[in-house]
Amino acid sequence: MTDKYTQFVSRSPGRDIARKLGLPQPVVLRRHKPGQPLITGPVLVQGTGTGADELASTLLAWDLDVRRHAVPKEKLGAIIVVLDELARPEDLARPVLTAATSLRDLAPNARVITVSRAASDSADPAAADPASAAARQGVDGLLRSLAKELRAGATANGILLAGGAGTTSPSTLGALRFFLSGRSAFVDGQFLTVSSAEGQLPADAEKPLAGKVAVVTGAARGIGAAIARTLRRDGATVVVVDIPAAGDHLAAVANEVHGTALQLDITREDAGQRIIDHAVERHGRLDIVIHNAGITRDKLLANMDQSRWDSVIAVNIAAQLRINEALLGSQHFRESPRIVSVASTSGIAGNRGQTNYAASKGGVMGMVRATAPLLSVHGGSINAVAPGFIETEMTAKIPFATREIARRLNSLQQGGRPGDVAEAIAFLASDAAGGISGEVLRVCGQNLVGA
Amino acid sequence: MSVNGQSAPGPKESTRAATPPAGKGAGVPTAEPAAGTATGPAASHLPQVRRAVIVGGNRIPFARTGGAYTKSSNQDMLTAALDGLIARFGLQDERIGEVAAGAVLKHSRDFNLTREAVLGSALSAETPAYDLQQACATGLETVLGLANKIKLGQIDSAIAGGVDSASDAPIAVSEGLREVLLDLNRAKTLPQRLQVLSRLRPKDLSPDAPNTGEPRTGLSMGEHQALTTAQWKITREAQDELAFNSHRNLAAAYDGGFFDDLLTPYRGLTRDSNLRADTSLEKLATLKPVFGKSLGSAATMTAGNSTPLTDGASTVLLASEEWADAHDLPKLATVLDGEAAAVDFVHGKDGLLMAPAFAVPRLLARNGLSLDDIDFFEIHEAFAGTVLSTLAAWEDEEFGRTRLGLDGAFGTIDRSRLNVNGSSLAAGHPFAATGGRIVASLAKMLHAKGRVDGRPARGLISICAAGGQGVVAILEAH
Numbered sequence: 001m002t003d004k005y006t007q008f009v010s011r012s013p014g015r016d017i018a019r020k021l022g023l024p025q026p027v028v029l030r031r032h033k034p035g036q037p038l039i040t041g042p043v044l045v046q047g048t049g050t051g052a053d054e055l056a057s058t059l060l061a062w063d064l065d066v067r068r069h070a071v072p073k074e075k076l077g078a079i080i081v082v083l084d085e086l087a088r089p090e091d092l093a094r095p096v097l098t099a100a101t102s103l104r105d106l107a108p109n110a111r112v113i114t115v116s117r118a119a120s121d122s123a124d125p126a127a128a129d130p131a132s133a134a135a136r137q138g139v140d141g142l143l144r145s146l147a148k149e150l151r152a153g154a155t156a157n158g159i160l161l162a163g164g165a166g167t168t169s170p171s172t173l174g175a176l177r178f179f180l181s182g183r184s185a186f187v188d189g190q191f192l193t194v195s196s197a198e199g200q201l202p203a204d205a206e207k208p209l210a211g212k213v214a215v216v217t218g219a220a221r222g223i224g225a226a227i228a229r230t231l232r233r234d235g236a237t238v239v240v241v242d243i244p245a246a247g248d249h250l251a252a253v254a255n256e257v258h259g260t261a262l263q264l265d266i267t268r269e270d271a272g273q274r275i276i277d278h279a280v281e282r283h284g285r286l287d288i289v290i291h292n293a294g295i296t297r298d299k300l301l302a303n304m305d306q307s308r309w310d311s312v313i314a315v316n317i318a319a320q321l322r323i324n325e326a327l328l329g330s331q332h333f334r335e336s337p338r339i340v341s342v343a344s345t346s347g348i349a350g351n352r353g354q355t356n357y358a359a360s361k362g363g364v365m366g367m368v369r370a371t372a373p374l375l376s377v378h379g380g381s382i383n384a385v386a387p388g389f390i391e392t393e394m395t396a397k398i399p400f401a402t403r404e405i406a407r408r409l410n411s412l413q414q415g416g417r418p419g420d421v422a423e424a425i426a427f428l429a430s431d432a433a434g435g436i437s438g439e440v441l442r443v444c445g446q447n448l449v450g451a
Numbered sequence: 452m453s454v455n456g457q458s459a460p461g462p463k464e465s466t467r468a469a470t471p472p473a474g475k476g477a478g479v480p481t482a483e484p485a486a487g488t489a490t491g492p493a494a495s496h497l498p499q500v501r502r503a504v505i506v507g508g509n510r511i512p513f514a515r516t517g518g519a520y521t522k523s524s525n526q527d528m529l530t531a532a533l534d535g536l537i538a539r540f541g542l543q544d545e546r547i548g549e550v551a552a553g554a555v556l557k558h559s560r561d562f563n564l565t566r567e568a569v570l571g572s573a574l575s576a577e578t579p580a581y582d583l584q585q586a587c588a589t590g591l592e593t594v595l596g597l598a599n600k601i602k603l604g605q606i607d608s609a610i611a612g613g614v615d616s617a618s619d620a621p622i623a624v625s626e627g628l629r630e631v632l633l634d635l636n637r638a639k640t641l642p643q644r645l646q647v648l649s650r651l652r653p654k655d656l657s658p659d660a661p662n663t664g665e666p667r668t669g670l671s672m673g674e675h676q677a678l679t680t681a682q683w684k685i686t687r688e689a690q691d692e693l694a695f696n697s698h699r700n701l702a703a704a705y706d707g708g709f710f711d712d713l714l715t716p717y718r719g720l721t722r723d724s725n726l727r728a729d730t731s732l733e734k735l736a737t738l739k740p741v742f743g744k745s746l747g748s749a750a751t752m753t754a755g756n757s758t759p760l761t762d763g764a765s766t767v768l769l770a771s772e773e774w775a776d777a778h779d780l781p782k783l784a785t786v787l788d789g790e791a792a793a794v795d796f797v798h799g800k801d802g803l804l805m806a807p808a809f810a811v812p813r814l815l816a817r818n819g820l821s822l823d824d825i826d827f828f829e830i831h832e833a834f835a836g837t838v839l840s841t842l843a844a845w846e847d848e849e850f851g852r853t854r855l856g857l858d859g860a861f862g863t864i865d866r867s868r869l870n871v872n873g874s875s876l877a878a879g880h881p882f883a884a885t886g887g888r889i890v891a892s893l894a895k896m897l898h899a900k901g902r903v904d905g906r907p908a909r910g911l912i913s914i915c916a917a918g919g920q921g922v923v924a925i926l927e928a929h
Contacts, residue, residue, distance in 0.1 A: 244708075244710070244711045244714070244716070244721065245716055245721045246716070247535065247714070247715040247716045247721075248531070248535070248715055248716045248717055248718075250538065250715075251534055251535045251537075251538035251539075251715050252534070252538075254537075254538035254539075254541075254543075255534055255537055255538050255543050255573040258541070258543045258544070259541060260538065260539065260540065260541040261535075261538035261539055261715075262712075263711045263712060263715070264711065265708075265711075268708070281779060281781070282541065282779050282780070283779065284779065
């Protein structure tokens, strides 16, 4: 549900009142619905190199209305700025200032996407050149600032190329589709690094997970249930996992997504094996594991007791490590497997009263980074998604004033939905994301804290 | 007619026929016509009969009456149990061969209880269903009936179940009021109507609440069992010990995660609310007798060693081996055979709940088995005294000779194999739901046990029922 304030200011008289008083003016975000076009309105591709040309012709094949030059006053669906040939900071001026002239023509919920090379890339000698690294790193500050300037649900995100990936590598195109679409509604001011030419675009863009078997932990409610629904919508067969005590909600989710329910405490020693056995015995294979299960036991560190600390570490990170060990050792997790973990912006920026939780979520990001090379052997990938303020049963319990401030403190001036987190996870779990691994993608509307 | 497997053609049966239990079995079914019912050859002895396998089960936690499920109807609970089963095995929109379930305490409006529950569940609306009622044996009888249909090839998949709510029990109007209301409906003129209404007396307005009394004796089930308990000289200590073991075993099963894939929480309940993990023999010894008090000092039956009224529902997924394989589902155990018996409790020949004492010897004999060939005994604990009276009868030489037609006592069971994960004294007993609880749990235990001495592990289920009836069954590990 869109929050009441956002509903109020999205039409008159609320819109006029908010404008006159200088209040936040969040809009109802464009979110993906099956059958919807990728994006409406022309897509302006800026950049003069071969990378830009190749990308523009690929987009034409997607039946997009591609422009290489802006037509004044024409409302644009998206601007893609290809900056893959930057060698010096001075090179930024021309493409960036050209794009600037079109910013006022962006339609509501439009997209600005940069495609540039990663500032640090051991596979690319040019990254070692100080001027080149400066130019590349400059894109980071530029894009994050631009994202904060955009209005009316428009977002700006960047794709970084590394490890030999080009502007038309499968995962570059996959990430581009994700950022253009309504699937990335609550992702703003973020970068995704494509670190290899691995990955494969789906035969059917509406069913990118067709034929896949996915396991979602903590799926009885909230974000986990939304992940199960989204994976199912994208074509996957879903196994939903939660503690036995949540079995009734879990059964309802399983029946809704036509999957199977596995009542399992993920902190059990044999949890990984039981997940593998269930998926393989019932559904013949296991392709995707989503580590979503997590708990909070908030206390100021001065008041922290052993059980609060231990239980959060046990569920949020120790269980994921143990399950991953079982997955990495299994013969059944070898065909381009995908792991996506749910981290948190608390693990990046910190949060008062959440030392245990933030330690566990920071741990998730460390685990993802170190596990990536272990999975790449089998064409696999592992990534994390870090949600910001998401409208769930959990955040609904936050006192009104605190909640109202928390949900407005981002560039989109509203809270995200569980489905927004699920969309990012579904993308990272797809074949198209095979060239993206060890990454943490924030789904936070560019939270002003820690972003 | 073959009664002990001599003519059995299948490989399993011929193995069994080659090793009959020494001196037992032959002639049992006809030795005591008064206690017997007509027996035909069991399905397991028919040629070319395929197997019926138990895929798994699901139940909701059982709740003491007036507790968590006070506002839940039989249909609510049965639907919840079905939906949990569907979720566990991915049966959404599946057209199941047939669903059979029932309730003992049933509203007249629930004439199609099971079909209505199916329609409210995630199963295909094209799944047929029927209701069955055989008192406390309802749940086990649905398993046996549906297993037979699978064995005969009439259906490939089935869900058996049962549900009962003593909280949401039907209350009927008195006979006097009922007759007046019916006559009023038939009356055509105002004077006729007034004349009918004038027959109404204040006492007609008091409702007719259900009870557990036997219509032909007026005695409650507990009072009947008290007579049997005294007859077999079962001590208070022995009954309390059985109750204690039931609670201890059930608590351990929960702690070990045994029910993780057998149960789905409902209305905030995650365990059976009757379970007292912290009970002790000392605590049980402090309880005052509630049944058999007219028997004077012999009263031994307390609220601790009798099952309380309970609400709950259970389901069991049955299938042919081919259907289970085609759906990538587990095959935990097979339904080998079943038997029903009834006793003449009205004239006091046998105790009300003693029918299984006759059914089990007949069933084992037909299958060429003895008590020693059973690895798990699941004897429903209506009362601790029921279980102990049954065991005492089997150990009694005279009962064996005169009532079972054997050379001596039927036998003694290894108590370490009895109700090893707890039974009704701890879990509670929502009448029709008990059969499904036991079948699913036993199937899981047998599957874990696998093989014993080169043959599949075997389990025996015994359930007593009102009206002097009993239904028993043998399951085998698949």
